[in-house]
Amino acid sequence: MDAGVSFEDRMATVEFTIAPDAHIVVDGDSCRGCTTKACISACPAGLFVPTSDGGVLFNYEQCFECGTCYMVCNVAGAITWNYPLGGHGVSFHRS
Amino acid sequence: MSDIKGPPPLNESQRSLGYVVPNTRSLQSEHDGASCDVAVVGAGPAGSAAALVLARDGWSVCLLERGSYPGSKNMYGGVIYPRVLDGLLPNWREDMPVQRWVTRRATMVMTETQSLTLDYRTSAWGSPPYNGATSFRPELDRWLAGKAVEAGAVLVEATTATGLLRDPSSGAICGVRTDRPDGDLRARIVIACDGVNSFLAKEAGLYKNLDPSNYTLGIKEVLSLPSKTIEDRFGLSPGQGADFEILGCTGGIPGGGFLYTNLDSLAVGVVVRLPELAASARRPEELVTELKAHPGIAPLVRDGELIEYSAHLIPEGGLDMMPELVCDGLLVAGDAAAMCLAAGIWLEGVNFAIGSGAAAGEAASQALASGSSNARALAGYRDRLESNFVLADHRKLRRAPHLVLSKRMQLSYPQLMCNLMEGVFTVENPSPKPGLTKLVLREAKRSGVSLTELLSDAWTAFRTFG
Known part of the structure; x- marks a missing residue:
């Protein structure tokens, strides 16, 4: 349908300056009890990945810093969200 | 804050430019220990408009931007309505970046x-x-921030505001923490233009609930x-x-x-x-x-x-989601204050950010001139928004976001309208053409919309947009 444009192709068009530390911290214990795990499908950068033990693995490096994950999260405190260190993270050019 | 990771400490010239802003009219700030009169957080359209107004009035303004350049974190659909700039930058047509x-x-x-x-x-x-x-936001936002800098504001990029500073005795907000080493920035007023997630407005307790x-x-x-x-x-x-x-x-x-x-x-x-x-x-x-x-x-x-x-x-x-707009020492503008207008046929944000940012700048300037920065002194902000298009439009179109996102508007009506057109223009000879009333009733029924719902929505639409 979308000839040749994979999700990886999409993400490869975005510039990221990776910060030394994660600006988002996911509490794996909280996630194991979560039945919806909405962050996995809703994150536009696809940064949340389910693990075999029912938890959630998170990569902060290609984050759009949009806030979708903590807004759709239904477990209080599971996702701790901040902005990355100044000058790091995503940089848009044609947005 | 002494951690060596991240941006280096400010050098002397940045410090003298950015963190101890040269005073023009504000010797007072020397006395109350502020590094600048106003710290504006976020060099998007709201923040740059606020900084521009304040710098023109002669106040020392530090404009913080967490991205490596203004607009680097910003994304929108793609259309700006720039006539809001007529009052602020009458010559905007000469050099505003336009696609x-x-x-x-x-x-x-x-x-x-x-x-x-x-x-x-x-x-x-x-x-x-x-x-x-x-227009592309990285170009547009950079251009507008440049206008604030030309007017005398000091832009400090690659610096994230990590929290609010409060006066220990009064509790009033008196600056922001940043992620620079020794990065506390004391200011007489803070204007939070830190975008849709506004951690500053949330920390100040201005958002009652987040739905x-x-x-x-x-x-x-x-x-x-x-x-x-x-x-x-x-x-x-x-x-x-x-x-x-x-x-x-x-x-x-x-x-x-x-x-x-x-x-x-x-x-x-x-x-x-x-x-x-x-x-x-x-x-x-x-x-x-x-x-x-x-x-x-x-x-x-x-x-x-x-x-x-x-x-x-x-x-x-x-309007229904907007936070409190001021508290002692703090104003909120732009997306941080939910000023974006999403009213169906009108989808506007940048002009509302500029309108609210400029109003915040004017109100802050007035408060500084009066020698106070408490919530009462800053109350002129809301008055300005009420008397210009920002809150007038939001008030008028208060019901629109709910109406446009309702199930009938999203699914039933598009189906109904398309089927109606198909019915009107499909020639089914040898059958004769159906009458329009018959078509409407047939398609309404097929789309699951009752006549009562149709009339009720028409009335709501009239009250919303009329």
């Missing part, structure tokens, strides 16, 4: 296979005073195409642009789609409400893929090469 002037405004409703378009064109919008323009249904996610692809191809496909003259707003293209998730023409690229994407996006378990980029494949859109975007994918949250709840 194309919108002269074609199309509103589309669609089902999976059908589409119906209300297509308005006017050459008037292609010449001064102009109306809407497509995800007030937020949408915008997902966009920018597709490269030659200018000439764009002009041929969209029927445009050089310099002119098209703006398509689309309803019924989001797979039943409340929201909408858009397609805009830049100079040599297209911006195509969808905006979807968060709770329903989450419940659908759909991937956001798949919704864009489907829109691009729609028979009404595919010929327009064909062969466009993806050059940037992006996403951003939008505060779409309007």
Whole structure:
């Protein structure tokens, strides 16, 4: 349908300056009890990945810093969200 | 803060420029220990407008930007209505970065296979005073921040405000913490223009509750195409642009789609409400893929090469979701104050950010002149917003976001309107043409809309937009 444009192709068009530390911290214990795990499908950068033990693995490096994950999260405190260190993270050019 | 990771400490020239801003009119700040009169957080359109107003009034302003340049973190659909700048920057037409002037405004409703378009064109919008323009935010925001700097504001980039400083005795906000080593920035007033997630407004307790249904996610692809191809496909003259707003293209998730023409690229994407996006378990980029494949859109975007994918949250709840706008020492403007207008046929944000930012700057200037920065001294901010378009439009269109995102508006009406058109224009000889009333009743029934609902929605629409 979308000839040749994979999700990886999409993400490869975005510039990221990776910060030394994660600006988002996911509490794996909280996630194991979560039945919806909405962050996995809703994150536009696809940064949340389910693990075999029912938890959630998170990569902060290609984050759009949009806030979708903590807004759709239904477990209080599971996702701790901040902005990355100044000058790091995503940089848009044609947005 | 003494951690060596991250940006280096400010050097002497930055420190003298950025953190101890040269005083012009504000010797007072020396006495109360502030580094500058006003710290504006976020060099988007709201922050730069506030900084511009304050710097012109002679106050020392530090404009903080967490990105490496203004606009680097910002994304929107693609159209700005810049006449809001007439008062602030009367010569904006000379150098504002513009991709194309919108002269074609199309509103589309669609089902999976059908589409119906209300297509308005006017050459008037292609010449001064102009109306809407497509523009890239990194260019636009950089330009506006540059105007604030020209007026005397000090822009400090690559610096994240990490929290509020409060006066230990009064509790009033008196600056921000930053992620620079020794990065506390003391100011007599803080203006939070830190965007849709505004951690500063939340920390100050200005948001009473955070309802995800007030937020949408915008997902966009920018597709490269030659200018000439764009002009041929969209029927445009050089310099002119098209703006398509689309309803019924989001797979039943409340929201909408858009397609805009830049100079040599297209911006195509969808905006979807968060709770329903989450419940659908759909991937956001798949919704864009489907829109691009729609028979009404595919010929327009064909062969466009993806050059940037992006996403951003939008505060779409309007007046009902707005936080308190001031407290002692703090004002909130732009998306941080949910000033974005998402009222169906009107989708505007940058002009509301500029309007609210400028009003915040004016109110802060007035408060500084009066020698106070408590909530009462800053109350002029709300008065200014009420008397200009910002809150007047939001008040008038208060019901619009709910109406536009309702199920009937999202699914039933696009279906009904498309089927009605198909019924009107399908020639079924040897059968004679059906009467229009019969068609309307038949299609309303097929779409599951009752006459009562139709009349009720018409009345709501009249009250909302009338």
